[in-house]
Amino acid sequence: MATPNYGYEKRQRELEKKRKKEDKARAKADRKAGLLPDGEGQGPEEADGAAHGGDGADAGSAGEGGDGGGDGGD
Template sequence: MAAPNYGYEKRQKELAKKKKKEEKLRDKAQRKLSPSSDGLAPGDPETDVASLENEPPTVPSLPTKNG
C-alpha cells in the first residue's frame, strides 16, 4: 500500500482556498461596479437611499439643564 502524500493534499487545499478567495473578491468588485437593488423596495423610506438624502433624520430633543 502506498503512503499518503500529505504535501499534495495540503497544496490542493491551499489552491482551492486561494481560488475561492479570488472568486469572492471578483464578485465583490462586480457588485461594487454595478450595484443591484436586491432586497430594496423603491419608495420604502427605510431602504430608499434617495428618501434618506432628502429628509433629515429625526433626532429627539434632549432635555436641557435649564428646563
C-alpha cells in the first residue's frame, strides 16, 4: 500500500486558502469601487451564473489553475 503524501496534501490546502483569500479581497475591492452593491457579491447571482452554463465556471477554473501553477515556483 502506498504511503500518503502529506506534503502534497498540505500544499493543496494552503493553495485553496490562498485562492479563497484572494477571492475575498477581490470581492471587497469590487464593492469598495462601487462595481457591486453590498451583499450582492455572495448572492444567488453567482450560483445562477455557475448553473446556467460552463462559461463562468470554465473561466474561473482556468484562471485559478494558472495562478496556482505560477505560485508553486516561488
